Amino acid sequence: MGKRSRTRSREQAADGEVGPRQPCPCGSGRRYKHCHGAPGGAAPVFVQRPLEGMPSECDLVALRELVPAATAPLPLTGEHADRSVQLCTLLPGAAPAMVRESGEVWLGLQVVHNFGDPSRDLAAVLLEALGQSEAGPVGLGSDPGEGPRLQDLVADEPLRITVHDGFDYWVADLPDSSELAAALEQANDQVDPTDRLTSVEAAYWTNVGSKEHLRWVMPEPEGQLLDALARLHEADRDRLVPDSRLVGMFRAHGLLAPVWDLPVGTGAEALEEPAERFAKDLAEALAEPADLTAEQRSARNGLANRQVTIR
Template identity: 75%
Template sequence: MAKRSRSKSRQPPRERAEGEAGPRQPCPCGSGRRYKHCHGAPEGAAPVFVSRPFEGLPSECDVVALRELVPAATAPLPLGGDHADRDVTLVTLLPGAAPAMVRENGAIWLALQVQHHFGDPGRDLGAVLTRALAQEEPGVVGLTDDPGEGPRLQDLVSADELAVTVHEGFDFWVADVPDAPDLMGVLEQANASVNATEKLTSVQAAYWTDVGTKEHLRWVMPEPEERLLDALARLHVAGDDVLVPDSRFVGMFRAHGLLTPVWDLPLGTGAEALEEPADRFAAALADALADESDLTTEQRAARNGLAHRQVTIR
């Protein structure tokens, strides 16, 4: 009796068209995932991660700061088109971590510090705002599923700059509500978590904060990472990155495609004492960014050190 062949019949591999990505190659969409796990997956395209989701939004650096660093702040959000007459306010956080809220007077509050995990916060916030604009009754507006195609927040906003107001706490939640006993417990708990924070007026997107044991300056900057690292290395070697006596440039956060340099400050410094030094540093940084000469050996070493003092938070 003949032995049954143990070899399985195999289909010859399908020939790929010229230029078509292989299953293990990076997906051409730019997501950073392998093609077989992204647009080559049987179920179709996976959610695409957008590395700089707030690019093109007015005051992009402030938006990143409000989303990741500032506890309690608001900014009016002017809209264009058919919604130009709507009263919309961007807030850092809402009661119960609600994504958005349509208030009794029809005004909309849109919360920044809500993580939807669908790959593009700009699109997710645009979807939440679109739903809030269509909701006729007061109440919370949420987003539980990937919203798919639709306008991003950048597409809805009509402004050159956002006017950010930093608050000492979340009392603005109830500032125009005569009696809100059901919110008092939540408000008290939220206020207890707030570190004192102030926005500098002499430069863009720089925020002083007191965390109790230390004070910090956290400054979100829009320049491309490689150019910014070169410039900061030049300033560090020259000793021009010291803002006030006993302050220290300690590293950077990376969030939503932007770098946020961080300084440790002596206790008691306060925000006001940083205004003139920050303005002076901004001028020195502009000069360093314009310098296109090759880095010296010492500057390259400083740059490598700075590159290792980065923490990616989003």
């Protein structure tokens, strides 16, 4: 019995036109039918590493994805340089931004707008808040379209981050009330104890009750970082303290955040010297020009299989 021949129908485009299944000419990487050829126009273009170029990119990713309660003054440049802006992990009601009675603007990081570029969305919310004269929340109800990104508005200075035990900073400038106290207690119950290490950048210890972890957002390109971590893992040089273990990593906004399990009772202070030492070992591993050995490639595959993508 002969096999039935099969043909694949191909969508043909007229001369000078883009076929529905071809890459969109805008450079988004999407097929034309899912981008500028979609009903209603282009879909949002996803920016893989939206906070790249900011002085504290790794800390910003950590505050947006991993740290429950933290704040940092956000220095602006240009016409808004004299305005006081406070960057916050989370605001009451998960508001994107707030204008306080004092005129200070609070910008929330842990907000999802789904418009493709978090940096542009944060900038749009910030500009809206800076232009609002009355105290209250500020939102972003629709795609803001073309406009500045956060990198265009923020001064080239590292952030001065304060990690909090809870969300008491929400009400620090407000009169006490039983209603506020109840809401605050409920919010604080969701906060795991967290500290930022001082010996290295963007490394955060946390205690989740049954375990302690170190989550460390790193700036190196994913492929290079995986190679370096594999070299250290295969050589058993990735243990920060006895009985600690590199268990995997998060991927968020184009960066990797390796995660270590730690013995209960370790605490943040005990990690300062080991983290500093590991940073030096990692720098050496990153500079190693030789190809990975078979054992190192196996270690790399194991690490790559233990990644969880957050965004």
